[in-house]
Amino acid sequence: MPFNPQAVLIVAAILFVLGLVGVLTRKNIIFILVSVEIMLNAAGLAFVAAGARWGQPDGQVMFLFILAMAASEVSVGLALVMQTHRQHKTLDVQELRELRDKTEEYSSI
Amino acid sequence: MNNLLALIPALPLAGFLILSLTGRHLPKSIIAGIGAGSVSAAALITIFIGMQFLQSPPTGNAYTQTLWQWMQTENFSAGIDLRMDALTLVFVFIITFVGALIHIYSTAFMRHDRDYARFFASMNLFVCSMLLLVMADNLVLMYLGWEGVGLCSFLLIGFWYETPANVAAANKAFYITRIGDTAMAIGLFLLFRELGTLNIPEIMTQAPAHFQPGASNVTWIALLLLAGGMGKSAQLPLQTWLPDAMAGPSPVSALIHAATMVTAGVYLIARMHVVFQLSPVAMAATAAIGAITLFVAGCSAMAQTDIKRILAYSTISQIGYMFLALGVGAWSAGIFHFFTHAFFKALLFLAAGAVIESLHHEHNIFRMGGLKDRMPVVFWTFLAGAAALAALPLISAGFYSKDQILWYAWSAQNGNPMLWLVAIAGALITAFYTTRLMIVVFWGDMKTHIGERPGKAMTIPLMILAVLSIVAGFIEWPHNLVHLSLFSDLVQRYLPETLLQEGHPPEIIFQLVAAAVTLLGVYAGYVLYYKNTSILEQWKASPAMLSLRNFFYKGWGFDDLYDTVFVRPFYFLTRINKSDVFDLLNKGIATTSQRLNEWFSFSQNGSLRWYVVGVLIGIIFVLGLQIWG
Amino acid sequence: MNVLFYLSSAIAIAATIMVITRYKPIHALLYLVVSFMAVAMIFLSLGAPFVAVLEIILYAGAIIVLMIFVVMMLNLGSETAQQEKEWLLPKVWLGPSILSLVLLGEIIYLLLRSGTGNASFIFIDSKKVALSLYGEYIIAVELTGFLLMAGIVGAAHIGKHKKKHLHRFLQEEEVSTKIEVRSTKPEDEKQTKPVAYKP
Incomplete structure (x- = not known):
């Protein structure tokens, strides 16, 4: 059967960029997590396509590792989301800026 | 024998280390024991080595000892190597023997001082x-010692550092000798470029073959070395x-600024005599500088009122005599005068x-007087020293x-009547100001009450030195009186013989x-200051004599001259800048880093999306490189 | 094959666009399930049935369910949807979207430039994958196990419900000051003495 790897990779790229747009435009942490999942999935798709192109199982093995990583990332990430919601009463990432540079505040002391 | 050589400098070094590290906690008697004891032991070793040296001269007329390698590159090496030949022996004897006497004297002189340990550590x-x-x-190791004595001179001039004037004097000494030291360093670099070695025996053997007599390169080297000597030995214009x-x-003042350090210039010229002999210009310059210095400093000494400044100017003047002797080619005479x-x-x-x-730190000689009968030991020893200074x-x-x-000065190879004339005028001046000093201090009425009299530790070194001031000359007699020339025989094992001109007048004249x-x-001096003082009063009334006296008092106005030529323009530059x-x-x-910090800290705003945009722009850039690169 | 691939690709892209533009989290998650299923179809069309099944079980099953649970726990209802509406303004999404499109253009350009045309299709069954996974990748599998363990422990620790969030050093300080205050009272001494601080 004929098969065009470029088309698959372009689909993977489109899915990846859509995930990226989601990360960039949404402020809600839940949506950001969802978008990260989309990006990971797109990367897995690219791996599988490459494996199919060369007839090797390695692409699928890599997809399995990505899957495992996504699972643990999501579990930890959701725990953090719950904790954030509990302490800050918000899910807006723009509100969570404790790690910014505070030079002005220190110099004013 | 060779192994003992390293002990001579090592003993004072050990004394320095002990005193500087633990001196704060030691009682004064132990500090004095370490300080004076180390130098005295070095003196005893020197005398022992000297006896051996005189009885059975070693091969090559020198003891050598290689301690260790100091630095080594492809075509240059310098070691911590010691060498004891006839010239060194004379200097080492003076340094350790006179040094030991001065240390013993200091144990009593400095007994009330708070920084007893610091003094002996520096000494x-x-x-x-x-x-x-x-x-x-080698000359590199010599330069180390050269800078070391400069440092110690600085430390000890400014020993009583609470007084700002003392600190200023220490700084002045350091700066001015630095001019000479820099010149000397350049001279050493040139010498190394020409000969490829700084080892003294190698220079002595290679220089005559390498340099044309009177060539410009050897003249420059000799003049630069001379400038180094001038700075250290306080010769005009430094x-x-x-x-x-x-x-x-x-x-x-006795150890550093009279007996030893200020004669380092004399040592340098004598040590490098081969280089100087190749350059008639440098020889003439040495003689001329010596002659001018001895006259200028002698005139200044006549007008001083501070007892130590009189002696300081006379030191400059006497070192001028040594330079004169070296310049005319009378090598052994110059070293003998140093001795x-x-x-x-x-x-x-x-x-x-x-x-x-004894006079409660009174320095002005016109407030002394009448000490002849009240301090007889000091009087008689001072008289012996003054007689030697005046050359009775x-x-x-x-x-x-x-x-x-x-x-x-007249009859040696490079001598001429002009030099003799200046030197003899200097001798007249020396005799005059020495007499003035003696009469004003020891005769007349007592003007200041005597406090504490010097103890035995101070008077015994004085007496030893007084005896030596009289008898030290007897080892070398004029040729026409007694045929005894022990000293020149000794030093001429290293230094060349003094050559005489043809047809000079007889020596007796x-x-x-x-x-x-x-x-x-x-x-x-006797007439003006003792018998008939009214002449002096008349002189004091005339403005011409008074201004001349002020001119001499200020040391021919050299300080003002340098102030105008160097210091004021420098201040002017600093003001406009x-x-x-x-x-x-x-x-x-x-300021740039601070601005950049302010700008970039704006980018660290804690916003996750902002960071992701940064990453995104980076990826776009990298892929853009792939596309268009 | 080709028709299946293009169809499922179109569905995946469309569903993903819906995911990132929804206001209600639960709607977005349901569209995400659709997207994952479409991707699973792509896998099938690429001759990778094993990962297609895993995609559905793990992504569309486990992970999405986890997220839906959280959404339910945090009770993100219409209130959140209203807030999302306020947040998702053109001035917020226009700039990043253009930048992302530039990136997409670059990627597609690079892919097409280095294209090799059609390739033959090779079916890879789960046996091959399993042999590879437990053969040359065995160390990586072990490490993945560690990662999952760390994920579980981390999630359990972070998700624990704590009343006050204080660093342990600060907690210790607080407790010790309390003990000091108490020890000033003589009658409490007997009780406070054996009490040691337990974090």
Whole structure:
């Protein structure tokens, strides 16, 4: 059967960029997590396509590792989301800026 | 025998280390024991080695000892190598023997001082550095000693650092000798470029083959080395630091600024005599500088009122005699004058220190007076030293050495009547101001009450030095009187023989003239300051004489001259460059980093999306490189 | 094959666009399930049935369910949807979207430039994958196990419900000051003495 790897990779790229747009435009942490999942999935798709192109199982093995990583990332990430919601009463990432540079505040002391 | 060599500088070094590390906690008696004991032990070893050296001369007329390699590159090596030949022996003997006497004197002189340990640590370090200077086998090690004595001189001039004037004097000494030191360093670089070695015996053998006599390169080297000697030995035009250096304690003046360090220039020229002989210009310059210096400094000494400044100017003047002797080619005469001068000038400074201390730190000689019967030991020893300084015929060491120089100034190979004339005028002046000093201090009415009298630890070194000031000259007699020339026989194992011109007048005439001039100077001093003081009063009334006296008092106005030529233009430059141009560069770097920090800290705003945009732009850039790169 | 691939690709892209533009989290998650299923179809069309099944079980099953649970726990209802509406303004999404499109253009350009045309299709069954996974990748599998363990422990620790969030050093300080205050009272001494601080 004929098969065009470029088309698959372009689909993977489109899915990846859509995930990226989601990360960039949404402020809600839940949506950001969802978008990260989309990006990971797109990367897995690219791996599988490459494996199919060369007839090797390695692409699928890599997809399995990505899957495992996504699972643990999501579990930890959701725990953090719950904790954030509990302490800050918000899910807006723009509100969570404790790690910014505070030079002005220190110099004013 | 060779193994003992390293002990000579090592003992004072050990003393320095012990005193500087633990001196704070030691009682004064132990500090004195370590300080004076280390130098005395070095003196004993020196005498032992010297006896061996005289009885059975070693091969090559030198003991050598290689301690270890100091630095080694492809075509240059310098070691910590010690070398003891005839010239070194004379210097080491003076440094350790006179140094030991001065240390013993200091144990009593400094007994009330708070920083007893610091004083002896500095003195021991000085003795060690000076020994390294004269015992070094290569010029790099010698330069180490050379800078070491400069450092110790600085430390000891500013010993009583609570007084700002003392600190200023220490700084002045350091800066001015630095000019000479820099010139000397350049001279050493040139020498290395020409010969490819700085080992002294190698230079001695290679230089005559490598250089054309009178060539410009060897002349430059010799002149630069001479400039180094001028700075250290306070010769014109770098002499202005020595009178101010009297701010240090009297034993320091005796050891560093009379007997040893200031004669380092003499040592350098004698050590490098091969280079100097190849350059007639440098020889003539040495002689001329010596002659001018001895006259200028002698005139200044006549007008001083501070007892130590008189002696300081006389030191400059006497070193001028040594330079004159070296310049005319009378090598052994110059070293012989160093030998006798070390005894009598150290004696004069120590005796002056005893007087100053007894009179509650009074320095002005016109507030002394009448000490002849009240301090007999100091009087008689001071008299012996003064006689040697004035070169009283036959009974003083100074006569034998200075008479030689006067004779050679005319009749040696490079000598000429002009030099002799200046030297004989200097001899007259020397006799005059020495008589003035003696009469004003020891005769007349007592003007200041005597406090504490000097103890035994101070008077015994004085007496030893007084005896040596008289008898040290007897080892070298004028050729026409007694055929005894032990000293020149010794030093001529290293230094060349003094060559005489054809058709010079007979020596006896010079001796008679020199003796007559000395006696004339003494008589003039006697008349003016003792017998008929009204002449002096008349002079004081005339404005011309008074301005001349002020001119001499200020040391021929050299300080004012340098102030006008160097210091004021420098101040002017600093004033117009008040907001330092070069600082702007440094400040610019600081300001730029601060601005950048402010700008970039804006980017660290804690916003996750902002960071992701940064990553995204980075990826776009990298992929763009792939596309268009 | 080709029709299946293009169809499922279109569905995946469309569903993903819906995911990132929804206001209600639960709607977005349901569209995400659709997207994952479409991707699973792509896997099938690429001759990778094993990962297609895993995609559905793990992604569309486990992970999405986890997220839906959280959404339910946090009670993100219409209130959140209203807030999302306020947040998702053109001035917020226009700039990043253009930048992302530039990136997409670059990627597609690079892919097409280095294209090799059609390739033959090779079916890879789960046996091959399993042999590879437990053969040459065995170390990586072990490490993945560690990662999952760390994920579980981390999630359990972070998700624990704590009343006050204080660093342990600060907690210790607080407790020790309390003990000091108490020890000033003589009658409480007997009780406070054996009490040691337990974090």
